[in-house]
Amino acid sequence: MRICEVFYSLQGEGTEQGRPTAFVRLAGCNLACAWCDTPEAQDATAGKEVAADALLDHLWRKKCRTVCFTGGEPLLQMDEVVEASRRLSGMGYAVEIETNGTVDFRPVQPFASVCMDVKCPSSGETSDLSLLPYIREKDSVKFVVGTNEDLAYVEKVLKHCPIKGEVFVSPVYGADEKGIARWVLESGFPVRFQIQLHKYLEMK
Template sequence: MQVCEIFGSLQGEGRSQGRPTTFVRLAGCNLRCRWCDTPGAQDPEDGEEVSVDVVLDQVWRMRRRHVCITGGEPLLQVEEVAEMCRRLHRMDYSVEIETNGTVDFRPVQPFASVCMDVKCPSSGEKSDLGLLSHINSRDSVKFVVGDARDLSYAEEVITRCPVKGEIFVSPVYGTDERGIAAWVLNSGLPVRFQIQLHKHLEMR
């Protein structure tokens, strides 16, 4: 598989925010979000070809029991990712996958939780909203919002496409966090406000 980097940090967002985590960042993405914070992982050629066995050995050496597979869009390499998740699951790791919601994530759901990042208008991209019906109670959905149009879009999607997992609303870094928090507080929607912890702590 094409791997950009493997590193340890605190999980900065989602259901496991604050948890010590080993991150496996894969190379290659099928979207080009305007506010992408990992442009170095967009091109598959930015990664190094590494076997699943080598990745698992590096994960084991990190000595953390929680693993996040991210990108880029990791599910563009779904066969290798599914194999890695199966093996981590057998070794009693907890695994989560961050995905942009354009690739079917059902092959990995038996072995990992999914965080689907629903792309809002400010990103310049779109997710497949049909995938929301496959989100289960272990999974989550994230809306990264930058302005009022994004908030309106998030409200429309949440109202029209109920999901079983937890829903997060997260401001694009550098935008009006207080205003977005107030919107969440007053919206009456079943959502949770969350800032990107790693940005505020200036961690990876």
């Protein structure tokens, strides 16, 4: 598995926000979002190869029993992520996968929860909305928004794509947070407003 870094921090967003988590950041991404905060992870040759046994041994030495695979796009290394998730789940870990919604995540769902980051227009990229029906109640969907066009896109998606899991609307860091919060209050959609906690705490 090609890994950029493994670090221990508080989960900054999603259903587990605030929970101590071990993050495994995988190398390589098939998108190049305009506001990507980890551009170094876009390179599939970044970081180093780490054997699954070595990764699991490293994680086991941490006190934390929650693991998040992120990137880049972790599901570009699907076989490795599925195997690591299966083994971690079997050891009693809670596993989460953060994905950009361009790769079918169903193979990993028996062993992990999924957070699908639906790309809005300001990102310059698009996600595969046909994956949304496969989001379960234990999974979640996140829209990172920075403009009114993004909010209009969120509204369009929510009207046409019923989502079983929890839905988060998260402002791009530095965007009009109060305006976006006001939209959440007035929209009537079953969504949660959420700032990116790790940005404000200046943590990874």
